[in-house]
Amino acid sequence: MKKTIIETECGIISAASVVGNQEKKGPLGEFFDLHGTDDRFGQKTWERAEAEMQRLALNTALAKCSMRDTDLSAIFAGDLLNQCIGAAYGLQDFDSPYFGLYGACSTAAEGLVLSALVVSGGMMQRTAAVASSHNCTAERQYRSPLEYGAQRAPTAQWTVTGAGAFVVGAEEESAVRICGVLPGRVVEKGVRDSANMGAAMAPAAADTLLRFFAETGTVPGDIDLIVTGDLGCEGGDILCELMQIEGRDIREIYQDCGMMIYDRESQDVHAGGSGCGCSAAVLASYLLPRIAKGDYGRVLFLGTGAMMSPQSIQQGRCIPAVAHLVCLAPREEQV
């Protein structure tokens, strides 16, 4: 079997998040850096608001580590909008080389994987990874304008209004190490229900996780936390079942950012949160500080993305998905 995990020596120097009103009211509300009360962030359109969240997130992450845009060798960024205009417009004033990504909801992880590869390989000194989503831009692009008040399926997820930014650099200046990355393959298992993206993405997450265990010779017991980006309750269940069938029971160490960001009892989010901003904001503001503190020793962060478009669904195609894995650990931890 060909080895696809790549050991890296680098880390996350700084991270920041920006979220909307619904996310601020959720169980992780106190951890986010910035939030808006009307989800507009002072902008005239939702798309401009999303771009502004990316700008604010990266500005905040840079400020936290007393760096400037010119300290970055590159920015890796993306979002869910057609032609990724959230990233392109939001980050256009940063004086740094720019790589646009499209990894759907796996974008934060994709940016971290690429950052880790170029920093760890000595090709760049410091980079940033940025990702965002906005409930109102996503609803009108993928589903219906908000004003229609369309009814949502029980398996549908709620696109997070949020952005996360990460500054990646040398291990010595980091609080959290990136000790390995495992980029995902495109996996498509015949799901074509775009109101059940968790089901489409779970097989991709299982594919990446199973490769991780097979290639590293580890078992779930060696890991403290496996956290997916936005499988939600449906996709998370499917992932755990798929893993159990393969003899890798992960239920005790498994969490999902989409299940953490909202209170499903009191917030009407159906199967949980989703979107590039979901995993980006939860990782930046809640998970990284806990890893840095040593609450978790070894964490597998799995960004999950469903790469269909409304048009590909209309044309009867199934939903291809991808899951990129980033292996995180506190800096002191000896692995």
Added chain:
Amino acid sequence: MKKTIIETECGIISAASVVGNQEKKGPLGEFFDLHGTDDRFGQKTWERAEAEMQRLALNTALAKCSMRDTDLSAIFAGDLLNQCIGAAYGLQDFDSPYFGLYGACSTAAEGLVLSALVVSGGMMQRTAAVASSHNCTAERQYRSPLEYGAQRAPTAQWTVTGAGAFVVGAEEESAVRICGVLPGRVVEKGVRDSANMGAAMAPAAADTLLRFFAETGTVPGDIDLIVTGDLGCEGGDILCELMQIEGRDIREIYQDCGMMIYDRESQDVHAGGSGCGCSAAVLASYLLPRIAKGDYGRVLFLGTGAMMSPQSIQQGRCIPAVAHLVCLAPREEQV
């Protein structure tokens, strides 16, 4: 001034192109590997046809160097379609980690830059970069459905139906070296006419080129060929003027893939070709063999991309652009 050029040691092992009917009839027709006569490539929709072109291009590039998908450590791919479904669907059957890119028409160069960085840094052994565009998918997504027969502006360009794929690996196994890369910054100079993308992208190309000359201490006379992706006649003129103002006259060594791929006299393409597939196909099938033969000693390949969306234009925003530079040379050449 901070250095943004990165020296690399790797090369292009193999490349292939697939084009449509209009491109086959153009001046470079004889050089392309595969072509379709009805631009459908056996598929029911234009979007599926575009995805099929990506699949065919990568398959052909791999076949040329007797490699398989499992020999690749990663694929870097993208296109112009919403959510990049050309790449996601076209490449989903390749058993290799997948990084989705959105660099608009700079995607081929973006994929080559990232490939060069991860291979040269020793993080991956071999990667592929793939990009495509299709005239019929682009027209209906960005402008009007073909059936409307909308009139086009004289500055408008013609989106190329084409795809290109490149296999990147060690210098020793390559015919053409990638000796350096210079990733572009987002540049936006107030152009908001989406029927004149050349004008929007020219300042980004100038920004990258000027940094190249300043950082390397070279002058245009040291370079044998500067070739942009798809500035067309409008953008190309603007680039040459911008460079001249800065004391770097490039006119004698300057070409543009968008100007090379069609015969503007006999083919009704207005300001020239454009699209991710334009630079990808011209580089893969016409330029690389000429560089390998030694017709050019040192070539700067500049992928240019305009990162607006129809929605961002409707919302009154200007067009941000990016230009990624790949420095190419024949393998024997001593630089």
